[in-house]
Amino acid sequence: MKSIKLSRKTLSFISALLISSLCGTQYAFSVYSTSVAERLGFSSVQINTIGSSANYGLFFFGPFFGYIVDTYPSRIIPMLASITIFTGYFCLAMTYQGYFPNSFLLCVFYLLLTGIASCAAHLSSMGTISANIKSYRGIAFGASMALFGLTAFIFSQINSLFFRGDTYHFLLFTAITTGVFIFIGSIFLVRVPQEESHEEIISPSEENSSTSSASLNNEERTPLLSRHEESDVRGRELFQNIDAMILGLTLLLIGGVGLMYMNNVGAIVKSLYLSTSTHPLLIDEEYFSSSLPSDHDLNKIQEYQNFHVTLLSLFSCSGRISVGLMSDLSKNMYNVRRLWFLLAASLYILIGQILAGFMIKDLNHLWISSTFIGFGYGHLFGISPTITNEWFGKIQFVLNWYFISFGGQLFNLFFGYNFDKHKNDCSGLSCYNTAFYVSTIGISIPLT
Template sequence: MNSRVIKLILSYLAALLISSVSGTQYLFSAYSTSLADQLRFSSVQINTIGSAANYGVYLCKPLFGYIVDNYGGRRTTLFASFAVFTGYFLLAMTYNGTLSNSSFLLCALYVFISGMASSAGLVSSLVTIAKNVTSFRGIAFGAPMALFGLTAAIYSEIDTLWFKNDTYLVVPIPNNKDEVVEEGISSNTSTHDQDERLPLLQHKTEEEIDIGGWDLFYNHDAKILAVSMFCVAGTGLMYINNVGTIIKSLYYNSTHPHVSPLEEIQKIQNLHVFYLSVFSCLGRFTFGILSDLAKILFNLPRLWFFMLSGIWLLIAQILILFYAVDLNKLFIVTFFVGFGFGNIYAITPTIVSEWFGIKRFGLNWGIIAAVPAFGGQLFNLLFGLNYDQHKDHCSGAHCYNVVFYLSSIACLFSVLSSLSLLYTIHKKH
């Protein structure tokens, strides 16, 4: 095995490791209700904090994508290690009263910093893979995205098993990612950023596509993809951020609540966060493999799988409106949201790399991936406003169900948009 192949393997393993600790924003529902109760935040305020985490993850991707495209990934992973600790440490100090200022805006800033760390870590991993892997990209992108989705499961299980659901201790310990990246990406004889930006596999089998910058904003396919991401990923983020609140509403609507309701609610919240993470991981990994096989064997456009993601989320919205009226039935909603949300992030980076090229993949993916932050903010705000109208001793599905009618329409619009784009692609060929 020559040194180039060894470097390629180490680089990919480093990218997987970084991805596996970069999805901590999906933990928010595990501690959101405890944070709201401890610091007396309203539903709109706690949703603002959850949206700030999403903003940190999604809005910073274009910036970090540009940095990694032009300067390599080591700086971003070093920043990620520092920022993820700083954000969660400050949030923990606010939660336990060490920091006297408990403004919800400051808490939003802390999770925004942690979200930036997640963005930096994941983007550096994906750009490295995009430049190093020239075939089977569905699988290549699916694995790190799957591990990214599994982060919440890892930490929620740690909380349940070792910390007895103590919200104060749900603080991720940063992985020393910069050392791994140094080992995985750089060689023993070169530490120059220019060398880091060179792909390990140099051969090209076809003419390089290069669409980016303002051309991306004017590209019809990019606009359809962005609008669909706004609708589908935005509704997914709303459920992920608010499943803890939904669980609390349904729990108090039950006939015989547990003797220690707060402890029981925390366990159920952790369980749903765990399942969201696991199903997201499965969705990311399986769709990566299936999209590769479908493309190789049947020349099936990957956009079919993107449309399926919208269908899974649409089913989830319908189920929560007309079926999941108690806690026992909520798990099926969690399954569809987790699996569908994972599908989106398995297939979209691959689509971006194939439609617009890898030369500016970091920036292009960062721009497309920033869109869900706005969708998440909109639907989170709507959820918070809907819930606050019923917050005084409210229990049951009527506390929040109005917003899911709107999210259902958004998911349906995304599916129809993808279908129209598929029809256009079919006519061209």
């Protein structure tokens, strides 16, 4: 009987990891963003708005799905998400190929659908992990968030190996794989009832009627700070909690700065490539240049874009998984607060921002920025769910997490606005470095 319970729990965890590995496709946007912009005639602001819409779907709908997942957990949610994410990418592919109307607003809607679906599916997997696993939550959440961050690497590598600039078929492939495998994972995504295992978390209705002595026996419930002990902060109380507000502001600023670079690394790569001595950047009313690159140049640009998306994804993944492991070991063995890892994430991203915005002027060294920002972004979103779970309780963990992690799109849109504003009289670094002045100030706020 115990082996059956363990098998169900293990299979559910594997399914949650599978779903997580397919929910971060919005971070692969830079792989095809410039191709979509050129094919459909979108400006930098427009393509940034399209890319941001996936993140809007991911964050704006977090509270809604967080409440549903916490209160009425069901496999139906990720099943519906699989259909929705397929629809979003399929419609974008049809628009790119000219089968559907070329509409900026429709493209925004299509990417919004993918973000909503990613939000629903990822929250379902996170909620299942929170319900089924008590010991070593840092590692469990870190693994889920790591695979979420690894999605961009997986799809960028597939694009490089099998599609090589064939954006239409790449988008179709993305639609089919995300839709099919999220649906398969949802079939086995179950919460093992508490009565079947003493390690299980109690459902929300049962938790309200249980005594606090059971949670006191749980070693992982030991808080970072004494004032957070046995916390159960939710609903309106969360917005009146100073710790929650500070944590949310920190994530908004640091995460927003990292997201700005990740969503626009494709534009940065193209700008730097075209500004070299052999490929001068000659700008007119077109999206990037009047000196249209040759097919060879377009292929090289695509290779560089895939490379940097891969770097960001790999180091984001390593940051998420390593911070979960290190924070668990540091907390249990040396009583080191997890907040120190949040500070480390800020420093990593700050270093990457300074290098990319003010010091790196060619593609030979841009990998350094991608490495720092990817690792810092992974650190940030690897440690934050665990902090949220420990500080504010597990009953409405998913809903609390998405309230706290919401935001960060203003930096992304400012980058697009700034790029369009300077596109007629810029070359390389000067096309976008103004945006990095603003982002550097933004990330400096939580550090102070």
